Amino acid sequence: MRTGRIERKTAETAIEIEVNLDGSGIYTVATGIGFLDHMVEQFAKHSLIDVTMKVDGDLHVDQHHTTEDSAIALGQALAQALGDKAGIARYGHAYSPMDETLARVALDISGRPFLAWRAGFSQPRLGEWDTELIEHWFQSVAQAAGITLHVELLYGQNNHHICEAIYKGFARAMRTAVEIDPRKGGAVPSTKGILGG
Template identity: 70%
Template sequence: MRTATISRTTKETAIEVAVNLDGTGEYDISTGIGFLDHMLEQLSRHSLIDLAVKATGDLHIDQHHTTEDTAIAIGEAVARALGEKKGIRRYGDALSPMDETLTRTALDISGRPYLVFDVEFTQTRLGEMDTELFEHWFHSFAQAAGITLHVETLHGANNHHLIESAFKGLARALRSAVEIDPRKADAIPSTKGML
């Protein structure tokens, strides 16, 4: 089983994360930010990665540290669970429709973290969460997981649909990329011999 647990404690947050890349999409999420919980539940359910997240943070200040550190811890857990990355498909992509919204997501588990995030919001908040924090979450996750990640809204209007489509797209692309390719289950998917 490709599993990992991460404990991340700073003066701003305390976070425990557990992942199982070969799971069934079971989740237990509690960050103190309702909308973020909802998005992480989508990430788990649609990636089939079991995900447990328990986070406490300085929400009396704002949601920035909790959002950022949760993404870092999840990214680190995914990277650790992947190990040497033998046999993975490496690449994943998805088109995620959600009513009027369509998001294109593509990623490469390359060891070269990079984010292109082309999603524009017309509201400053969704629920109690600042919409500017979503790009920061994707950036922190990509950095910690060591992936190149592109997320692009092709069209859409409803802000809730925009971000939920992006998280579902990440989930479906990640599901494809972390799967073991039975034709090359013993090989690292790179001509360099490492990722």
């Protein structure tokens, strides 16, 4: 089983995260931010990556540390579970429609973190979550997991739909990328023999 477990404790947050890349999309998520919980649950469900996430953050200050640190820990857990990335498909992409919205996500589990973000929101919050933190969440996950990640909103109006389409697209792209490709024979999918750097 390809699993990762991260415990991360700072003066701002205390986080425990477990992931199982070979799961069935089971999740238990408690960050203290309802809409963030909903999005991580969508990620787990549609990637088929089991996720357990418990976050105790300084929400009396604001949501920044909880959002950022939970994303860092999730990325670290994914990287740990991927190990040397031997045999994985490596690349994934998805078009994700939700009613009037269409998002496109493409990624490469390359070991070279990068986020290209071509999306935005027309309201400051979804539930109680600051929408400016959504891009930062993806930046933090990509950095910690070593993923080259491209997120693009092709069109859409409803902010809830936009956010959910992006998370579901990310989930479906990750599902494809982390799958073991039997044709690779367990080889690392790079001519360099390693991924990263």
